[in-house]
Amino acid sequence: MKRITVSILFGLLMCFATGCKSLKHHKRVFDTVQNEVYIDSMMYNALEKGFFPGAQIIVGSKDSIFISKNYGYHDYSKQEPVTTEDVYDLASMSKILGATLVAMRLVGENKIKLDDKLGDVVSFYKQTALADLTLFELLTHTSGLKPFITFYQSLLSTPDGLPLLSPEQSDDYPNLFGDMYVNKHIVYDSKYLSFEPKENYVQIYKNMWLNPEFYDKVNDDISLALTRPRGEYVYSDLNLLLAKQMLEAKTGMTLDVLAKENFSDLGISQIGYNPLKWTSEQNVIPTEIDNFFRKDTLKGYVHDEAAAILGGVSGNAGLFANATSISVICQMLLDKGKYQGKQVLKPKVVRRFTKSPLAKKGIYRGIGFDKRKPNEFYGKKDFGHTGYTGTFFFMNPDTQMFVIILTNRVHPTRTNRLMYEDDFGPKIWKHINALKH
Secondary structure, three states: OHHHHHHHHHHHHHHHHHHHHHHHHHHOOOOHHHHHHHHHHHHHHHHHHOOOOEEEEEEEEOOOEEEEEEEEEOOOOOOOEOOOOOEEEOHHHHHHHHHHHHHHHHHHOOOOOOOOEHHHHOHHHOOOOOOOOEHHHHHOOOOOEOOOOOHHHHHEEOOOOOOOEEOOOOOOOOEEEOOEEEOOOOEEOOOOEEOOOOOOOEEEEOOEEEOOOHHHHHHHHHHOOEOOOOOOOOOOHHHHHHHHHHHHHHHOOOHHHHHHHHHHHHOOOOEEEOHHHOOOHHHEOOOOEEOOOOOEEOOOOOOOHHHHHOOOOOOOOOEEEOHHHHHHHHHHHHOOOEEOOEEOOOHHHHHHHHOOOOHHHOOOOOOOOEOOOOOOOOOOOOEEEEEOOOEEEEEEOOOOEEEEEEEOOOOOOOOOOHHHHOOHHHHHHHHHHOOOO
16 A cells, blocks of 8 residues: 555656646747737838838747748838848848858867957058957957948049038939938049949949959058057947958958858858849849949949948948848857757857957957847847848847848938837847747
């Protein structure tokens, strides 16, 4: 009898323990229906209020894709619905998905070190004030370089010396560019720019080619761009332009080729620089109506002017992709550099780059990755990046969740900041990351 009683008690304890485990597991199960209702409401509200013409979103984990949806259209004519195969201009998300991932791979293969100095790797900077800047400083935005340089504007002038842009509209300044009006008499510098192909010239737009001699001027301008103390955080596109030069000098390969090796290893094809070389124009989402430099609606060519000057391949911008391709990268990073059994990046490198090495100094950036001081939207371990064109991706290694949002909020103009004023991306990330399922 005693033996039976003990058996019954043991059985009850086992059932209780199993039940608790199941309940705990159940609380962490992603409620796709509930979360899809929330995302639909956010997206439809954004479309109604004109945050952007259309979007792609994917919500997933290290092992699963829970929500993958497309919303709206390519533009406000509403002629072409957004499809899964469409690719968006990622803007500064390229800093991660291009240059930083390449740096991670090369660091893991001992082909470059984070303490390598710019002047030792790229001879042009050997005798400049930038010579001692390290790859670590460039990727953490602690180099002291100014935020950006408008290289392309030195290619433009006016016959009478009037400004290129004016805050007020007039007969001479009829068309908007951002919140300024463009001088209608702008002249392009024929020494460097051509509107027909020339030998050795670099195509920077569908009808524009640049004399590569201009790149000496670009490098000269960057070499004089130290305006803040080293070690101080200043987010700068110039850091990634220099990181690109270091990666290319170390390997003897261009950034687009290096990045493609990563993408090929992951089996993703709807991602890359200069998208018209690998997908149809119909599958490329338009960005801004550029009334200033390229005088056209940008579609298939990078929005960022610095990346354009560099032929569409830059460390700061240039990548185009669909959300599906980016989701594979997120799953790889959440699985410590592994995807479908293949170790693409070293686990210790993923850990190192996605932490905040300078947090004790009040700088929360990762190495390349955007990380934030913990607040109502972001946790300590969250990492990802955003893009000027209206793109967003973040992930959490603890919950193993990620969110990707791709939009073209700059169409037709960059002045549309409604999605930022609404905290659109951070709100969705907060909802998903909180595990309120």
